[in-house]
Amino acid sequence: MRMRMALLGALIFVGAGLVMRRAYELSVERAPALREMAEEQYQRSMRLAPKRGTIRDRNGAPLAVSVDVDSVYANPRRMRREGVDPARAMRLLSSVLDLDAERIQHRLESDKLFVWISRRVTPRVAARVRELEIPGVEMVREGRRYYPNRELLSHVLGFANIDGVGIEGLELEYEQQLSGSSERVPVIRDARGHVIFSERALDGRSTRGADLELTIDRTVQRIAERELSLGARTFEARAGSVIVMDPRSGEILAIANFPSFNANEPGDVPAAVRRDRAVTDRFEPGSTIKPFTVASALAAGSIRPEQHFDCEHGAMAVAEYTIHDDKPFDVLTPAQILAFSSNIGAAKIGGTLGREGLYRGLRRFGFGRRTQVGLPGETGGILRDYRRWYEMDAATIAFGQGMSVNALQLATAMGALANGGQLMRPTLVRRLIDGNGETLREFRPRVRRQVVPRATARLVADMLTGVTGPGGTAEEAALDGYLVAGKTGTAQKADYAHGGYDADAWVASFVGFVPAENPRLVISVVIDEPAIAHYGGKVAGPIFRRIAQATLRHLGVPPRGVASRSRRPRRAPANAATATPEATTAPTLAVAAELPPPAPGEVRVPELRDLPARAALVQLRGSHLTGRFEGTGRVVHQDPAAGDVVPEGTRVDLSLAMPRAALGPADESARLASVELTP
């Protein structure tokens, strides 16, 4: 018996030895591999989801913000344990949430520990779900991207997906900065996926994403979107874009696209609607290119401002094609070629530059390459190398067919004519600001290059005021109280299916700046396939006018009528008060009160002496008068005289002369070639 007991004891100790041997194997020999497997399941490097940065406009108005909201999830296993019937739970949830009942119920019946039911619900819905008190149905806070202005600037802002990752637009372009430090932090989690422990504080405050301050002005943006939408609907257009830019700095004040969409619900519209056409779509610009052709030729010295060009009575043969003008013209100066938009004249001016000269001139204005404004999917347009031009191209590119641009390029190039020849880099983002309010990066205005000499730019700018003058192609773009310079474009769209051009599809555009004498705004309006009319002046011109008018008022740019010019005696025209709403300011009224009001249908002739031609023209139009100009420089004589009461529409003959002291480059005076502007 003792033998057997001893044997038994020995057996047990052998067992103990085996256990120890195995313990050694697990804890020492196989430990590294086993430990790695264990760590794999509880060590997670969690991507910190810091609060995404806010996007603001230039005045600090929020355009895209992140807020913490509730997301509803369920733990089906817990529901089963608590004896919750999935079908009943589903009915309860459906009464509060908008759910795909079948799919969710299927999920609730699974054996999972975690299923989403509805993500990012509103606080009201969250409260109601909480009231249901279904065991196993819980909530977690998640950041939701919210666009408080809905449609406003949605194409540019883009949007973030449900996980808060930028998908399009600025949200995509500045994803890294907005999302903040995306560093991964090691954490310990339990088998249910809950974070138990981390070496680092997870408050997320220190890793807040950077804020973006845009150059966009929310009010201007709203104006642009409203007017674009209105205009595009009026003319039953397929699409359209508007850029509003400050030519002095290249800062973009508004980028509007039509059709628009609500950035909070990007899934509701097809991708085509979400496209930021103003920068991603290229189109053949047509006549809006002509100012740049003229400016290039003037700068190169291949034409003179007063030179006359034979416009061939509206038809000119080039290679096997014929170039037509809308109306037949005989002989036109460059200013008239722009004002009446003669294709033949533009082709001839382009011809004086030669292929290389024209190509280089347009390239200098920024065509054919991206503006690098910092938006995804930007197109650079197409301006083929001159060595690969067809014979026809040399003629047609001079008036904007055979090349393509986007709306932003047009605005930027026009800005160079407005600000005295400097091509600015367009900026959309002004500053990057970190969570503590410190500026991380500032985007200052940057001059790309002096495209054309200052004097040339001014000269062309002067010429462009004729476009909105009487007889010009864009009378409808003219503003009361401000002189508008600009250029229309009415381009046939290329027919990619059949080759050549589509007879019915047009791109109507107007690119201009205002006030012409001291430009504050460059606005490009591009309307794609308007159905009711197709002339740029007719379609895009009014949109330009309305946007410009409202924006100038918003920016507080005084109209010409009340502009205080120290050199000029304060003899403001009395009837300016009746002509322009902007003129109803106190000083003007004070003057107007001294004079007897003219009878209906009659107007008082304003004082025009000492004014440059374009300013005089504005004054005349404000008084519903027309003018006939002789010479260049400032007005030295006018007939009828100032203060005379004449019927509306009366022609005022003006003689202009160059004051000797005012010939310097800094002088604001016009050197307008003699143009007769009669109705």
Next chain:
Amino acid sequence: MALRMPWPLLGRSKLESSRAALPEVIGKADAPLMAVVVGLVAFGVVMVYSASFVYARHIFDAPAHFLLRQAAFATLGVLLLLGLARVDYHLYRPLTYPLLGLAALLLMVVVFGLGHSAGGASRWISVGPVHVQPAEVAKLAIIFWMAYSLSKKQDRIRSFSVGFLPHVLMSGFLMLLCLKQPDFGSAVMIGLLTFVLLFTAGARLGYILGAVLMAAPLAWLLIATSPYRMRRIQAFLQPFQHRLDSGYQIAESLMTFGAGGVTGVGLGDSRQKLLFLPEAHTDFISAIIGEELGLVGVTCVVLAFGFIVWRGLRAAFRSVDDYGTYLAVGITIFVGAQAFTNLAVAMGMLPTKGLVLPFISYGGSSLLVNCAAVGVLLNVSRPRRRLPDDEQETDREPGRAKTGQARDGAGRRPGARANRRRSASPGGEV
């Protein structure tokens, strides 16, 4: 004396006679053994808390849920252990059959309804707030009954019909009830205790081996016909290939040991208890010990149980009668087999059985039963003076002693024989 008169008056003669028949206690119980067991119980309370607070918070939203219960049972258990250590083990002899009957009754109650179901098996009976696990009681009952029966049958133990068959039938009956629950682990434990005690008492090796050989295909059949047992076998053989389902527990357990390494991650710092390792505070608490205290901790636990086995067998050797010897062996094997089987299971050396680590794992029934068993063992360990041969034989059952002597013929040492005879006499029961 006068004050104690009224109560002892009735039973005085009987009490006196039986006390007189008992071997006189001349020493103290095995203090180191007691210290180690109480130490393990205390250590168990700490480990249960460490292993369970995450789970408890998850389930009951009360991290100390298991700690409080375990601490209460530990206090009860230690008191029980200290109390039973003072009760002469011979006094249990009349309780043998009542205890066996109670165990069988409880098992049947559990098997045929009324059981508190948990984990797919009905193993508990609720008595108020306490869940009683009849299988644990049954294990104790079988030890007591075997010790009683074997010491009574003495040399007839070598015969098949008297020495072998009744024991196998009785334990087989209890095993069947356990299997019916189903509780494979308890059935195996009852079988193991039966054969170990038969072996110790001197049953023929041929019978034992034969029975084992017969039981093996039966056991295999039980395993093969039960999908969950089959999965456990598979999981045991290839834990990492079935890591996502049946092998999950074993794989997690192995990883837990590995994560601890030699010195462990520190008490309370286990990561595997973050709901990765199921049953971390019960069956797999040894894995948490391995993770938090490392190989060092596991070694200490193994040494502690090794010490218990050594001291238990030492008590068996030194016992003055066969009944004490068998009790000591049975209890020692009961504790030791549970401990090492549990460790072996946690380390993936044996298939999962559902056995706890005595004194350490969470569970009131198991803790109380093990403490009670060790209390009895401690009493057996008390040195006693051997009764002189004549006194015992004349005082108690002269006839039987003679029969035993007559049957003895196997050429053993006379002293040993005499000793066995003496101790085998069941006092006060005919």
